[in-house]
Amino acid sequence: MNQTMNEKEPTYFVSCPSGVEKLLVDELASFGLNDLKQEKGGVSLQTADEKEIISVVLNSRLASRVFKILQSYTIYDKDDLYRMASQKWWHKEFDVDQTFKIQTLFDFKAKKILKNSNVYGLTLKDAICDQFRKECNKRPDVAKEDPDISLTLRIEDKYPNRKKNEDAPEKNNFMAIISIDLCGTPLNFRGYRSAYHQAPLRENLAAALIMASDWKPNEEILFDGMCGSATILIEAALIAGGVSPSYLRVFEAIENNQQVFAFEEQSWFVDNNQLKNWFYDHIDQECKNNKNKLKNIEPGLIFGSDISPGFLKSARANLKEARIPKEAVRVDLGDATKDGPGANQKSGVYICNPPYGERLVQEDIEKLYYDLGENLKNNWKGFRAYVFTSDPSLRKKIALQTSERIPFFNGKLECRLLKYDLY
Numbered sequence: 001m002n003q004t005m006n007e008k009e010p011t012y013f014v015s016c017p018s019g020v021e022k023l024l025v026d027e028l029a030s031f032g033l034n035d036l037k038q039e040k041g042g043v044s045l046q047t048a049d050e051k052e053i054i055s056v057v058l059n060s061r062l063a064s065r066v067f068k069i070l071q072s073y074t075i076y077d078k079d080d081l082y083r084m085a086s087q088k089w090w091h092k093e094f095d096v097d098q099t100f101k102i103q104t105l106f107d108f109k110a111k112k113i114l115k116n117s118n119v120y121g122l123t124l125k126d127a128i129c130d131q132f133r134k135e136c137n138k139r140p141d142v143a144k145e146d147p148d149i150s151l152t153l154r155i156e157d158k159y160p161n162r163k164k165n166e167d168a169p170e171k172n173n174f175m176a177i178i179s180i181d182l183c184g185t186p187l188n189f190r191g192y193r194s195a196y197h198q199a200p201l202r203e204n205l206a207a208a209l210i211m212a213s214d215w216k217p218n219e220e221i222l223f224d225g226m227c228g229s230a231t232i233l234i235e236a237a238l239i240a241g242g243v244s245p246s247y248l249r250v251f252e253a254i255e256n257n258q259q260v261f262a263f264e265e266q267s268w269f270v271d272n273n274q275l276k277n278w279f280y281d282h283i284d285q286e287c288k289n290n291k292n293k294l295k296n297i298e299p300g301l302i303f304g305s306d307i308s309p310g311f312l313k314s315a316r317a318n319l320k321e322a323r324i325p326k327e328a329v330r331v332d333l334g335d336a337t338k339d340g341p342g343a344n345q346k347s348g349v350y351i352c353n354p355p356y357g358e359r360l361v362q363e364d365i366e367k368l369y370y371d372l373g374e375n376l377k378n379n380w381k382g383f384r385a386y387v388f389t390s391d392p393s394l395r396k397k398i399a400l401q402t403s404e405r406i407p408f409f410n411g412k413l414e415c416r417l418l419k420y421d422l423y
C-alpha cells in the first residue's frame, strides 16, 4: 500500500487538447527534454529541472497547463488517501495564509468503484488542513473562486492495461496523484483575444493544426480563407517569428509589476532566491527579444479572409492586440467558395476551419462545404489545403481525395484535419 515517489515516477504533467499529445512530445523534445511519456490528454516528464519546467510554461505553444506532481501512491480507499496525504509537509508547499482549491478527477474505474469523487476531495482537504494545524496551529482557507493554490487529485486504475477477466492480487488498487498547477490562467489564453467571435479555436489547438501541417514558416504562404477572429493567422505569425506564446502575458506583467504565473506564489519558487533571480532576469530579457522577433516576421506570407465584415473587424482588433506588424499578416473580406490566390501566389498552405453547423447557424452548410471543395479544386492548384472540421457527413461534401486525416478534439467535438494535395 505504502509507496513514496521514486525517480521513475513522473515529476511533471503537461496537459493539452486531446489529439495534440504526440505533437506535444515532439515540442518538448525540441526544448531538449528527455524521459517524456505520452499519456491521454498530455505528456508526463520524469527528469526536468525547475528552470526547464519554467521554460515549458513560457514557451510551449501546445500545452494547456503544466502540473508539478507532489505525491503519487497506491491507495485502496479513502483511509489510505488520508494516511498518505497527511504524511506530507504541506506547509513546505504553500503558506498557511494562502487559499487553496482541490479539483478531483476520477477515471472510469474509479468512478465505478469509489463512486463519489467529492468524498475523496474532502478527505484530501482534511489531511492537508490537519497537517497544517499540527505544524502551524492554523489551517489554510479553501477558496472556490480564484484560489492562490490549485491542487488536482487524480485517481485512476493502477492496472489500466489488465485484461478484463485477468486475476490480479491488487484488484481494486488505484493510483492517487496529487499535483499543483503551475500556470494559473491556462497557457492557451495568450492575451490577444480582445474581440468577439462566436466560435474561435483554442489558441493551442490552432498552433497544433499549423504544426501538424507541412507549412514552412518564413518560406511559404499560409492562407486562412475563413479566418474568423484570426487565431490561426496570429499563431502562424508567432511561429514564424519564433515569438514565445506567453509574450503578451509577460509584457503586461512587467509593465504592471504583477505576477504572470501561479508558480510565482509557490514555495519551491518563492524560497529559491537563485531561481527567482534567474526567472525575473530571464523574462526581462525575453521581453526585449520577443519585441524584436515580432518585427522580424517575414512580411507578405501570411494572409486571411472572412465573409463577415464583423468578424474581419475582430480579426484586425486581435492582430493589433497581439502586436503583429501590419506587413506580417494581411486580412481582407472574401468568399472562400469563390476567391483564388493573388496573382503572384503560386503555392503554399491553404488552411481553414469552416463552420460546423454546431455553434454557427449556416443556411446551407452542406453547400458551403461542397462549394469550398470545388473552389479549392479549381482555383488553388499548387497549394496543399487543410480543412479542420467535425461532422463526417459535411466532410464528405468536399469532393476531393484526402491525402491525410489527422484526428483532434475541439473541446468534446471529435474533429479531423483533412489534407488535400491540389494539383
Ligand SMILES: C[S@@+](CC[C@H](N)C(=O)[O-])C[C@H]1O[C@@H](n2cnc3c(N)ncnc32)[C@H](O)[C@@H]1O
Pocket (backbone or CB within 6 Å): 197, 199, 200, 201, 202, 225, 226, 227, 228, 229, 230, 231, 232, 305, 306, 307, 308, 311, 334, 335, 336, 337, 353, 354, 355, 356, 368
Ligand atoms: C468556425 S469559424 C472560424 C473561427 C476561426 N478559426 C477563429 O479562431 O476565430 C468559421 C468562419 O467562417 C466564416 N465563413 C463562413 N462562410 C464563409 C465563406 N463563404 N467565405 C469566407 N468565410 C466564411 C465565418 O464568418 C466564420 O468566421
